[in-house]
Amino acid sequence: MPIIRPWLVDPSTDARVIRLMVYVWLMMELDAVDYLATVFYDTPQAPFDLHHDLARHLWDESRHSQFGYRQLPKLGVDLMTLEHSLDLYTILVQMPPHERYAMMTMEFEANSFPTKAHVMDRVRELNDFEADTLLAFDRNDEQNHVRSGHRWLPVMMALGGDARPPEEFVEATRARFAELAKTYGGVTPHSLPAARRLTGEKILRLATSGALAPLPCDS
Numbered sequence: 447m448p449i450i451r452p453w454l455v456d457p458s459t460d461a462r463v464i465r466l467m468v469y470v471w472l473m474m475e476l477d478a479v480d481y482l483a484t485v486f487y488d489t490p491q492a493p494f495d496l497h498h499d500l501a502r503h504l505w506d507e508s509r510h511s512q513f514g515y516r517q518l519p520k521l522g523v524d525l526m527t528l529e530h531s532l533d534l535y536t537i538l539v540q541m542p543p544h545e546r547y548a549m550m551t552m553e554f555e556a557n558s559f560p561t562k563a564h565v566m567d568r569v570r571e572l573n574d575f576e577a578d579t580l581l582a583f584d585r586n587d588e589q590n591h592v593r594s595g596h597r598w599l600p601v602m603m604a605l606g607g608d609a610r611p612p613e614e615f616v617e618a619t620r621a622r623f624a625e626l627a628k629t630y631g632g633v634t635p636h637s638l639p640a641a642r643r644l645t646g647e648k649i650l651r652l653a654t655s656g657a658l659a660p661l662p663c664d665s
């Protein structure tokens with residue numbers, strides 16, 4: 447995985463490394479588009495307003511992915527070296543839609559804010575207006591997704607015939623996810639050989655030296 451979590455919060459990490467890693471993070475949000483799309487399909491009886499908010503959520507995630515897709519090449523990353531993780535998708539589709547939606551909004555999104563706040567502070571050091579703006583949009587959208595989650599999770603649970611209090615349900619779903627991850631996590635093979643795929647070390651070199659290898663036009 448090219449995102450090294452401890453580096454993101456280590457005060458000695460170069461802010462340019464953090465900027466590249468957060469763009470990789472954003473691009474990887476394409477997996478959220480994939481697993482959120484399955485929630486529509488699996489809740490055909492949901493009220494229109496629920497699907498309406500879900501559609502906005504889906505669009506936001508595809509946009510976040512585009513932030514990375516658009517910015518990474520500008521910073522010298524060859525997108526063909528980026529592996530896309532299918533892990534979360536593979537685990538989440540084992541769950542019914544209300545559990546999938548609970549993991550997304552009450553776990554992944556709800557817990558992303560402290561790291562994101564730190565990343566935004568560090569990226570601000572670079573005086574990169576575009577990066578600051580994209581990250582501000584991302585955080586604002588994520589706040590809306592968590593808000594939507596609070597509104598719609600109980601409705602989705604009712605559709606799935608689950609009458610537990612939402613907090614109890616979320617807690618149980620976390621445990622179930624951890625259990626499923628033992629079987630379905632880490633089973634998708636690498637799509638690129640080790641020498642070719644982007645890694646944290648390569649991001650470090652790229653961010654701090656300006657280039658991984660001479661460009662064809664340099665020769």
Ligand SMILES: [Fe+2]
Nearest residue numbers: 475506507510
């Ligand atoms: Fe997102």
Ligand SMILES: [Fe+2]
Nearest residue numbers: 555587588591
């Ligand atoms: Fe989100």
